[in-house]
Structure formats: structure tokens, C-alpha cells
Amino acid sequence: QWFKVPPKIYFERNALRYLGEMDGIKRVSIVTDRTMSDLGFVARVTDILAARPSAVTVQVIDDVEPNPELSTVRAGAARMRDFGPDTIIALGGGSPMDAAKIMWLMYEHPEVEFADTKEKFFDIRKRAFKFPGLGEKAQLVAVPTTSGTGSEVTPFAVISDPEAAQKYPLADYALTPNVAIVDPVLPMRLPATVTADSGFDALTHATEAYVSAYANDYTDGLCLQAIKLIFENLERCVVNGAEDPEAREKMHNASTVAGMAFANAFLGLVHAMAHTLGNTFHVAHGRTNALLLPHVIRHNGTVSGKATPWPKAEVYRAPERFQEIARMLGLAAATPEEGVESYARAVEELRAKCGIPASFQEEGVDEAAFLEALPQQAMNAYADQCAPANPRMPMLSEMEGLMRQAFYGDGGGA
Numbered sequence: 063q064w065f066k067v068p069p070k071i072y073f074e075r076n077a078l079r080y081l082g083e084m085d086g087i088k089r090v091s092i093v094t095d096r097t098m099s100d101l102g103f104v105a106r107v108t109d110i111l112a113a114r115p116s117a118v119t120v121q122v123i124d125d126v127e128p129n130p131e132l133s134t135v136r137a138g139a140a141r142m143r144d145f146g147p148d149t150i151i152a153l154g155g156g157s158p159m160d161a162a163k164i165m166w167l168m169y170e171h172p173e174v175e176f177a178d179t180k181e182k183f184f185d186i187r188k189r190a191f192k193f194p195g196l197g198e199k200a201q202l203v204a205v206p207t208t209s210g211t212g213s214e215v216t217p218f219a220v221i222s223d224p225e226a227a228q229k230y231p232l233a234d235y236a237l238t239p240n241v242a243i244v245d246p247v248l249p250m251r252l253p254a255t256v257t258a259d260s261g262f263d264a265l266t267h268a269t270e271a272y273v274s275a276y277a278n279d280y281t282d283g284l285c286l287q288a289i290k291l292i293f294e295n296l297e298r299c300v301v302n303g304a305e306d307p308e309a310r311e312k313m314h315n316a317s318t319v320a321g322m323a324f325a326n327a328f329l330g331l332v333h334a335m336a337h338t339l340g341n342t343f344h345v346a347h348g349r350t351n352a353l354l355l356p357h358v359i360r361h362n363g364t365v366s367g368k369a370t371p372w373p374k375a376e377v378y379r380a381p382e383r384f385q386e387i388a389r390m391l392g393l394a395a396a397t398p399e400e401g402v403e404s405y406a407r408a409v410e411e412l413r414a415k416c417g418i419p420a421s422f423q424e425e426g427v428d429e430a431a432f433l434e435a436l437p438q439q440a441m442n443a444y445a446d447q448c449a450p451a452n453p454r455m456p457m458l459s460e461m462e463g464l465m466r467q468a469f470y471g472d473g474g475g476a
Contacts, residue, residue: 065280065326066235067215068204073244073315075307078205080243081110081151086201091121091147093138093162094154099124103153103207103248121145123165126154129222129229129341130161132176139168142200152204152239155260156211156347159204160219163237170199193234204239207248209299209313210260210348212267212321214242222341229341231333231447238325244318246311250304257303258416259348261296261313264288265409266336266351268320271327273362273383274451284323286390291316293391293408297415330452331443332358335465338442342435343427352418353425356406357467359384363402366454380453421471432469436462 072080081087090111098104104122111118123138142150142165150169152162167174171194196202204214213219217235222228252260265288271277272285291312298309332354340350362380385401388394393408395401410420419425422432440461443449449456 063276063278063326065278066217066238067322067325068239068242070240071215071242071244071318073318075245075247075311077243077245078106078110078248081107081203082114084149084203084241087111087114087118087149088116089119089121089145089147090149090151091123091142091145091165091200092151092153093126093165094122094124094152094158095126095128096124098154098158098207107151107153107205121147126158126161128157129220129347130157130164132221132223135161135164135221136168138165139172142169143172147200150200150202152202152214153207155206155208156213156220156263159206159211159213159239160221162202162204163213163219163239164221164232166196166200166202167193167237170194170196193236196236197240201240203241203243205243205245205248206314206317208252208256208260209249209310209317210263212264212317212324214239214244215318215321216325218325220337227342228442229337231337233447242318244314246307246314249314250307250310252299252303254300254303254417257313258296258300258418259346259352260317261292261299261348261416262352262355262413262418263348264313264317264320265292265296265412266332266348266355267324267329268292268316269355269359269387269409270330270332270448270451271320271324272387273380273453274324274327274330275453276327276451277383278327281323281327284319285327286387288316288320288323289387290390291319293412296412300416328451329448330358330362331449331454331456331461331464334443334446334449334452334456335439335461335468337446337448338439339422339465342439343422343432345422345425345427349418349425352413353420353422353468353471354464356409356413357464359406359409360402361460361464362452362454363398363406378453419471422469424471427469429469433466436465439465 381398388401393404
């Protein structure tokens, strides 16, 4: 195993200023979305670049949509090849950062076939297809403006293909950004709903990474610290917004810390199911995670007869891992079973405090359409790259049951 993160991570208020000091910036492609342009975030970046001692030429690609599509990424890479940047700045939430990573790949290596990049693997370190090295033409600088995805420090990108009705989690350490700039001033005025949803994305990252089959000594402390910071600060951010800058800063750091953890320990069933459910029923990714997480905690917290085949996972320890989280949060956890239930309930309570519904049904998803789609949704989740890291081997029938529970918000509904 190994532990890999970007070589440089800047984290402090107004850390965006480091763009004025970094080496090798002459031609810049900014990958973002229209909202970032409209709100003046792109102007902040271009103002800093304009103040550099030497002139900087800037290209803005601001048409990245939520759940970036393959066609958008290909078009952006083509524009980069015409422009020839030495620096790519990914500015925004997870979508611009994910899009920028694959544009970077296609810009530097137009010969790479997308079909090869999405090939599933069991161990990222031993795989049939390896991404080519990146950085010969351009460096990638990731600047998150939301506190949740952690994409600024991960080797992952999620790209949607509407024609195939699929959402592909792509993974290779070549996609890790060269620099992450974690500036808590940027998400200071995020709307409460975005704050809540993205915060639960970060909580799910830390929780899944802590019980993952790939969890290790180097990621465990990051997971626990991220969970602690989120429980202490997420509700404050949702309720107080910019009036609580300390909570905003802690949440922004928590997102990156959780990202560093799951970049190296990976995720699990929550994300495997969230990718397909969110894509099919148009529910925000973080919110989809929030609706699934308590159910998967209880599922993974039950001793399984079918554990992961990962050879280093010699003993099934997920219940004890949840017990450790519960103890860290000061919850009742005299036994592993009590710890599992305490943590699941704590997640549900935090979710309610943040104004997130308790079920897909409450979210407004059509019942008949959801139930009819369950078999295919379970198949999609089983094929998802996140599934193999789950501590319990995912069974199709179990995933259907978990999705049903998440729809009704209870033990499975009628």
C-alpha cells in the first residue's frame, strides 16, 4: 500500500493569493462553471494572475455542468489543445475539478481511449490499464469553492455519459492535482442546502474510508479528525453561514482531510449506490449520500458471512470500527452493536438538524419509478468502482434492500 496526496496543499484564509507566487504560470486554462463566473470567483483568480510580475494569458472554460458530461470534457480538452496552457486551474465544486482532471488527461494524451480509463479494477495498484503520466504540458491546480468533495486532493473523477445513462468513477493516481488551494473564504457564503449536502458528502467520505477494506494506519487518523470536525461544525455552518467564519474554515479543512483519507483508503457501498441513484433520479450527490449513509452503517455494522475478498482484510472489523467512531464522538458504545446503532442515529440526527429529508420519498422521488428501477440500480452499483472497497461483499439483493430502506426511511416500507 501507499499514501499519495498532492505535493503542495495551501490552507488558510485568502490562500488564493498563492496563485500570484507559484512558478511556471504563463498560460492558464481556468475550468469552472457559469455560477463561478457570475459570482465573481473567476475574476478573483484573473485579478491575482494579472498582478503577477510577468504577463499571464488566460483561457476560461466555464461551461461545466453539474455531473460533468463526457462531451463537455472532450470539448474542453480540444479547446485546451488549441490554447496550449502550462497551468490548468480547476475552480469550483466537485464537477469542475473532476472535469478538469479528465480534460488534463485528454489534453496531454489525446490518444487515450475513454473506454479504457473506465475499466474496473480490484486493486488500483495492480490493474490492466494504467493512466499515462501527467504534467509534461501543464500542472493542475485545484481550488475548491464548496466543502465536501475533496476532489482537490484525490486521484478520482466522476464523469457522466447520458447516452449510456451511466456515471463513471475514474481512478488513477496520475489524476492527483499538483497543487490544492484550500481557501475557506471561497465557500463562506454558500447556501445552506449546498452546505448541508456537501458536508454530508465529506462525512460519507470519512466514514466509508474508516471501515474500508483498504483502511490503514495512515488514513485512520484523518478519517476520525474529519468526522469530529464535521459533527462539531456542519450544523453551525448551515445555520450561521458567513456569520461563523471559524466553522466555515473547519468544515473546509474537514473536506480536504477526508479527501486525503479516501484518496488512499477508498469508499464503499454508499457511494456505489449514490452514483447510480443520484444520476437516475436527479438528486444531488451529497444528499443521496445522506439518505443512504445510516442504512449502510447498520448493514456494514452487522457481522457478515461474506466479507470482502481483499487479502489484507483478515478479520471483519467494521462493527468495532463504528464503535471507535461512536466513542470518539462521546456516544454510547459499550458494545460494537451499541456503537453501530449510536453512530447511525447520530448521523440521522445531524441530517435532520441540517434540514435534509430522511428518505428519497420525502425528497420527492416517484415511488413507482424508484421501485421499478431497483434491479438495474443494484446492478449498476455492483459494477461501480467504489463497491469492492466495502468491508462487506455487496450482494444484489442486499443492495436492493438498502435502497428500498433509503426510499422509505425505515426498514423497507410496505
